[in-house]
Amino acid sequence: MVIIVIASTAAHSYFWSSRNISFILADSMVTTILALGETFVMLSRGIDLSVAPMMGLSAVIVGFRVQDHGLTLVPAILLGIAVGLALGLGNALLVAIVGLPPIIATLGTLSVYGGLQFVITGGRQVDTVPNSFTDLGSKLLFHGVPRLLILGLVMVGITGFVLRHTVFGRSVYATGDDAEAAFRAGIPVKRTLFFCYLICGACSGLAGVVYLMRTGSAVATTGTDNNSNLLAIAAALIGGTALTGGRGGAVGALAGAVFLSLTLAAMVFAHIGAVWQPAGVGVLILLAVVGDPRTRKLAVHRWRFRGRRP
């Protein structure tokens, strides 16, 4: 995967300007943070299709507070996370407590949250965000390093630590790998799942605020209109997190998101029309899953005798 990144950069020498690269990196942070949340859910053998409206709702709610009531930076971030937590709680209840299949529960909340976002905006939009926000989104810390990248890296670090070195993180892997084994081993499967969806919500909420910093605007269709959902899932997948649970990690989400942004930017540089960008993402997903022999269902023993641990 690294090779492809190098190849795509080498093909366009002008591509490797620090300004361009830092722009791409900053751009990929929204997807990265979404993908981090999605990683938790996917590791537990679930899927969350509602990250896009959760992010959009957070961006819209925080945006209005900032625009109309002069909310400052730190409370805004906290509010965004709180909104995400509240929405994630809905998913968590449906999946972990009621026991609905994740794909259906989050498909339902996708519609509900999307509608809610529309109702809240009521046709208005956020367009005047103070400089304290947009500076963080677009200014560089020092030469070539955008400030957002630091935020993203910190998030990846925290996520990686939680997944690798805490009881909860190990429970997530165990639950996703084999829920029954985890249950029999005394792992609180329901509680683990519950927190996975909660964390995914919080990450989406944070991503909403970051989106606000990055673009300085938010409308009723923010998140849902540019396929953030699928981009987040694609980033996690390309980063090596398996849809079947129990395999993957935080760094993969970062790598996947950056790789995705890089490739899309490279396509722009190669004068490939914007209409082909979705196709690029599609081909990348296909290549990632076809190229990874571990994703194949070789015979029927795949999930049963998978000795590999992350």
Added chain:
Amino acid sequence: MTVIALPRRRLVPGWGLTLAGLVALELIYFTLSTRHFAGHGSGMLALTEQFSPTGVLALGLAVVILTGNIDLSAGAAASLSAVVMGVELQHGWNLVAAGIVAIAVGTAVGLFNGLVIAMLGIDSLLVTLATQFIATSLATSIGGENPPYGFSKSFLRLGTGTVGAIPVDLIVFAVLALAVVATVTRTAFGRALTLIGYSRLAAEYSGITTRRTLTLVFTMSGAFAGIAGVVLAAYYNSARADTGTTLLLPAITMVVLGGVDIFGGRGRVGEVVIAVFLLGYLTQGLLIEGYSSLTATMVTGILLIAALVFKVWLGRGTGESFISAAQRLLAKRGRPARE
């Protein structure tokens, strides 16, 4: 091969009856609350024009979901077919030839899905997620900056015309629905695909050519998406690249609301048909009452969740042990507990 009798355990007695009751309630409510809704009886029929294409999409998806897979590319494939149809008509193609080619394009998308999923053994969610993106790009680029519009009257009859009082696209939907019901319940192929959804392992051990069946199932879904796309082009009198994509979520909702188990192996296409009417009339009724389309979408989501919570709640206390229940619910593709 002898016919395999699948153990049919009904989680909720008479789910179809419940749905039908809801449809009746809904129709009565909207008729009373909105004067224009019934429109002397024919208006109610005419409303089906709005959701027949979604219904066709849902039929194809129902078959896929019965095998325990999912086809996220169906909506995009429908868009692609619609655009292809529009471009062909603009170039003065013969109606029948254009229709066949447009449906063939949708079928090709399905065939590609099927081949990759069945032959390479990759999760259908991933593959169709990818082909969804690819089909969308294709549709956008073929459609160009100015999507084709303004087709001949004879073609538009397919989308907005009527035979007697019955809209043509409702007839298309009805014929396809009957065909799918017959295929799933009365043929060896239908039995095979249900068994694959119930337990792929058991299907393989009982000599079913699971790969061929899966490929066929996805091809079928692609073909249905193609038909839906052609009908959509005729209905809107234009072929934009996003016509079909927005229908995917309602179509999946219809299938799940119709009681098809998302893990496969359980469900009746007949009940999906009732769910198509339930959701279709609900959306249209809300729109006529002046709610925005996003509010209608929100209600759709709430309905989906409520229906499932209701079902899960009723399914409790059927003697299923907690572990097997937990396993069934946790597993995304429902592999455990079936083998």
